[in-house]
Amino acid sequence: MASSSRRATLDKATIAVIIPCFRETAHIADVIAAIGSEVSQIFVVDDACPDGTGEYVRKTCNDNRLQVIIHEHNTGVGGATMTGYRHAIDAGADIIVKLDGDGQMDTSRISDLAAPILKGEADYTKGNRFYNLDGVSQMPGLRIAGNLALSLASKLSSGYWNVFDPTNGFTAIHANAAKRLAFDKIDKGFFFESDILFHLYMLRAVVADVPMPARYGGEESSLKIRNVLLPFAAKHWRNTIRRILYTYFIRDFGIAAVELVLGKLLLLFGLVYGVLGWMESSRTGIPATAGTVFLAALPVLLGSQMLIAFLNNDTKNVPRTVLHRRQ
Numbered sequence: 001m002a003s004s005s006r007r008a009t010l011d012k013a014t015i016a017v018i019i020p021c022f023r024e025t026a027h028i029a030d031v032i033a034a035i036g037s038e039v040s041q042i043f044v045v046d047d048a049c050p051d052g053t054g055e056y057v058r059k060t061c062n063d064n065r066l067q068v069i070i071h072e073h074n075t076g077v078g079g080a081t082m083t084g085y086r087h088a089i090d091a092g093a094d095i096i097v098k099l100d101g102d103g104q105m106d107t108s109r110i111s112d113l114a115a116p117i118l119k120g121e122a123d124y125t126k127g128n129r130f131y132n133l134d135g136v137s138q139m140p141g142l143r144i145a146g147n148l149a150l151s152l153a154s155k156l157s158s159g160y161w162n163v164f165d166p167t168n169g170f171t172a173i174h175a176n177a178a179k180r181l182a183f184d185k186i187d188k189g190f191f192f193e194s195d196i197l198f199h200l201y202m203l204r205a206v207v208a209d210v211p212m213p214a215r216y217g218g219e220e221s222s223l224k225i226r227n228v229l230l231p232f233a234a235k236h237w238r239n240t241i242r243r244i245l246y247t248y249f250i251r252d253f254g255i256a257a258v259e260l261v262l263g264k265l266l267l268l269f270g271l272v273y274g275v276l277g278w279m280e281s282s283r284t285g286i287p288a289t290a291g292t293v294f295l296a297a298l299p300v301l302l303g304s305q306m307l308i309a310f311l312n313n314d315t316k317n318v319p320r321t322v323l324h325r326r327q
Contacts, residue, residue: 018084078192131211267303
């Protein structure tokens, strides 16, 4: 009964799929052929592919839902996705689903991604390959470790403490939410999936994870965790600072901001005072007095408690009101 209800809702929506491509001739035809009838439009964005993926699709795929866009210059997966967003919005799509052309994403899950948006529960949904333990067991150990580190960094930088697996590129967004994004400011490279979460948080959009299994075949992912870990860490740090400043000091100023500022000051004072006292004791050979130890330890304890309280407030500040329903 629930399945029938969801299908009836999906039938009333225009769902567009965008597929950013770079050297995807080996899998793209199979990916397009597997896209179900719930999808009304398919936009293949050839990001200046050396293997001519766009022309290959034009010659081999006869799907009348298909439109091929070819970039003259490579922009990266984020830039190609934004091109797809623009075309899907102009074409009147209600839901825009982004999937890769390498065959790692199960196209039968498109309806699952769209359902929370159409029910008014989310503005943006994304796949989560870590929900099912059987699927996780198929992942290489290095990829699991890298995703865990990036997921924690993404929670800090985006403010979405309720989502996981930030590098998952199988996503869906309501067109009304997509229209509000600053397309030109979103990262054009592989950091796109994490950066768009930051920009969605700035809009106070609701984001939800949709569990789905990982799929690995003969294809090789272009994203190498070991190559992006440090650059991603730097970008996450930048977005964390921007998000906290804007959320707690510009858009609003409340108890969380006080906890953050006082917590840092107290922690810094306690650490510096304690280190200086320890150095002085080492130089003179005279043990530090109980008062000196207490004066160093108390600010550290109070500062740590305030920072923990700030994090507690931040985890509760996840957007709850769906953006695309606000008029």
